[in-house]
Amino acid sequence: MSEPPARCTKSLNFGVYGWRKRCLYFLVLGLAVIVILNLALTLWLLKVMEFSFDGIGSLKVIPGGIELHGQAAILDALIASSVKSRRGSNLELESWTNFTASARSDTGQVLARFTLSEDKVECVAKAFRITDPNGELLFLSSNNRVVVGAKNLKITGVGGAVFEGSVQTPLVTSAAGHDLKLESATRSLEIRAPQRINIESSAGELSASSLSELRLTSREGSLKLEARSVYLRGLISNATTTSSSRRSGSASGSSSATRLEGVSVYQLCACEDGKLFLASPDALCQADHSLCH
Structure with missing residues (x-):
């Protein structure tokens, strides 16, 4: 084994x-x-x-975005499609030095920008538009025009409103209890309308003054003065015609006819070119060359 x-x-x-x-x-x-x-x-x-x-x-993360309760400090740029506050709460955006909001295109080009700085508010856009809650236009500004859609445009400054170009408006009024003054400091002032121009003073005087000539022209119609009293002050008196008539022997009659209850009365005469002058009531409407030219 x-x-x-x-x-x-x-x-x-x-x-x-x-x-x-x-x-x-x-x-x-x-x-x-x-x-x-x-x-x-x-x-x-x-x-x-x-x-x-x-x-x-x-x-908090919610469907469609994020929700923030309280205050938040944004240390860098904030890029968002929508910023809203909670229902019943205010939305406050605060920044040191300046606040800038920009809108860009797909290529990154700035289309519009709103800047709020220490001493100014700057808006860069093709047009600036302000509407009321109903969507009615209140203000529109662009390169072509500036539209004020409010019912009344009120200028409260002491110097009024200064326009370098023309102004087109259907109505120019002043506040109650204040005067309305249209003035061109160094150039002419022209008021033009295709149909009718109405200048009205409801509770006061209407005054038009000029350094040289003041013209009222009606090409196809007439010139109407409707008033209880019409005053033409400063007209030249035809002293030559009056003196010649007195020398012809009617001195006594003219002296009694030129006064009515202590008020001097004259004739209103006109030259061929339309110039008005005064003459004694008992004399003829005659004028020399120097008076009508």
């Missing part, structure tokens, strides 16, 4: 011993400390930033 094989009595042990084992323990301990610190910092940040399933603190 064969003998049974001999068994191996020597055992082999596998493991990490010595300094390698200590290094491994220190590495595991360091990783555990780092994980604990990382977890603690994460929990602290979650608590400080108020992270939740809805958002971060007062900033």
